[in-house]
Amino acid sequence: MKYKFLSISIPIILLVIASFYITAQFIQPSPKKEFTSATGSKDGQYYKTALLYKKILEDEKVKVNIVTSSGSMQNLQLLQDKKVDIAFVQNGIELNEKQKHLKAIGSIYYEPIWVFYKNKKYTIDYIVELTSKKISVGVEGSGTNHLALQILKDNGISKENSTLYSYDSSKSKKLLMNDKIDAMFVVGSANSKVIKELLEDSSINVFSFKRSKAYSRKYNYLESLSLYEGTIDLYRNIPYEDSNLLATTANLVINDSLSDELQRLLLRKLFTIHNKKGLFEKNDQFPNISNLTIPVSEEAQRYYTYGDTWLEKIFPYWIASNLDRLKILLIPLLTLLFPLFKGVLPLYRWSIRSKIYKWYDKIQGIDKIIDELNLVELKQNLEELEKLRKEIKNETKVPLSYMGEYYDLIMHLELLISQLNIKIASK
Missing domain, CATH: 3.40.190.10 (Periplasmic binding protein-like II)
Structure with a gap:
């Protein structure tokens, strides 16, 4: 997931920087006062x-x-x-x-x-x-x-x-x-x-x-x-x-x-x-x-x-003048505005869900080997999952709109802890 984020964001950032650099070459320097x-x-x-x-x-x-x-x-x-x-x-x-x-x-x-x-x-x-x-x-x-x-x-x-x-x-x-x-x-x-x-x-x-x-x-x-x-x-x-x-x-x-x-x-x-x-x-x-x-x-x-332009009416003259000279930079901004808007929402969703999904690797790894563990290993993994539950509740904060994914994580974690307790009790 991290690789996917970098593969999307880095080209966009580089494109923005390149566009600003190219258009900046066409901006005249500030006039001599x-x-x-x-x-x-x-x-x-x-x-x-x-x-x-x-x-x-x-x-x-x-x-x-x-x-x-x-x-x-x-x-x-x-x-x-x-x-x-x-x-x-x-x-x-x-x-x-x-x-x-x-x-x-x-x-x-x-x-x-x-x-x-x-x-x-x-x-x-x-x-x-x-x-x-x-x-x-x-x-x-x-x-x-x-x-x-x-x-x-x-x-x-x-x-x-x-x-x-x-x-x-x-x-x-x-x-x-x-x-x-x-x-x-x-x-x-x-x-x-x-x-x-x-x-x-x-x-x-x-x-x-x-x-x-x-x-x-x-x-x-x-x-x-x-x-x-x-x-x-x-x-x-x-x-x-x-x-x-x-x-x-x-x-x-x-x-x-x-x-x-x-x-x-x-x-x-x-x-x-x-x-x-x-x-x-x-x-x-x-x-x-x-x-x-x-x-x-x-x-x-x-x-x-x-x-006077609307900028000259609002700002002191030389500020308005410099802002007007920089208007050419709107060209790359407007050019990239649509694809950026399309990319920002998925990236935002990914960043929120990544707070939840980063724990699933650990839970899934324990779940796959739970039947092969001896008593000592079961207790060690149980202790590890207890710490993980505490860490998730204290450190993982998400918007209300993503609480469904958050409670799914807690539910799966509780289910795995319960299975570990049952396994330990049966040994």
């Missing part, structure tokens, strides 16, 4: 947002490294060269052939396009009126530069008929205030120090896009926004009149080497950081994947569609 993010300059909104991510993700034991840059175009190059894993990129920028492997994971907030010009007692109603003027279009490689040149081009303004400078926002502000240039473009949040100072300066006007809706029809990544009188400061009435603005969005773009786990963790945090109402944003408007000019990653698409 670290990534590098490219922002913009240290005084920009991208950098401030990256610092916020760093603080929140460090609570999840994820290390975040921050790299500054000149802006969106350089950030895409850093991603292409695999020097960073994540980058802030202004929506509307197209990828080149070498960057097709880069993917977006979402828009996170509006980035208005501000055009400031010197207040010379007249209002500029159309961009074309900046022809022949001195205009700062932002640092080369920045999203501001890319978008400003596009808007100017649409209005027939170029280096041939105007003077264009590639200055950063701080230098452009100083030059505009000192009347060294006529206008400047800047893309950024209304909370930016540079933009606030320009809005507060009575010698500077903010351009109102009368045809903002036309631009938003022409470019699906642009949206018409309204900046109402007094929105920035009600007491000082800044701005002093309503303005129409154009806005793009700030996007997060990733290298394809960034693990799915880190993508999902970052997306989960984005929904807690950027879903609140802002100056231009509505509640739960961001993050989103609407009107992106860069393709969305498959993992991000799944997250926006289905949200």
Whole structure:
């Protein structure tokens, strides 16, 4: 019986071990809990947002490294060269052939396009009126530069008929205030120090896009926004009149080497950081994947569609992630589940009955030779059976459903003891 048990159980155990080993080869190792993010300059909104991510993700034991840059175009190059894993990129920028492997994971907030010009007692109603003027279009490689040149081009303004400078926002502000240039473009949040100072300066006007809706029809990544009188400061009435603005969005773009786990963790945090109402944003408007000019990653698409998995809702993120990675081990388990269930019940029955049957060899051996024993041998076997009866009653415990076999054993034992007593009495 012991041999039969081993012949059944050992192959099953070996099969389970082999199945787990083979499937384990297909499980990816745990991702590195670290990534590098490219922002913009240290005084920009991208950098401030990256610092916020760093603080929140460090609570999840994820290390975040921050790299500054000149802006969106350089950030895409850093991603292409695999020097960073994540980058802030202004929506509307197209990828080149070498960057097709880069993917977006979402828009996170509006980035208005501000055009400031010197207040010379007249209002500029159309961009074309900046022809022949001195205009700062932002640092080369920045999203501001890319978008400003596009808007100017649409209005027939170029280096041939105007003077264009590639200055950063701080230098452009100083030059505009000192009347060294006529206008400047800047893309950024209304909370930016540079933009606030320009809005507060009575010698500077903010351009109102009368045809903002036309631009938003022409470019699906642009949206018409309204900046109402007094929105920035009600007491000082800044701005002093309503303005129409154009806005793009700030996007997060990733290298394809960034693990799915880190993508999902970052997306989960984005929904807690950027879903609140802002100056231009509505509640739960961001993050989103609407009107992106860069393709969305498959993992991000799944997250926006289905949200957290049931494991992520129950367990802390990294526990849920590891459990999800181990789901492939269910393949051998499910494969072996049916035959195991079929084999477990007979093995259980055998283990219970073996407690009873192990005594039958001894009883049967005595029963076969009882007629051949002399008086001394009969007494010895009787004494041995008495000990056996005591041992069985004290050590053999079985479930109630198997008490029939147990009492059969006791009955046969008592019968053999009785026969021995009769034999002894007759000697």
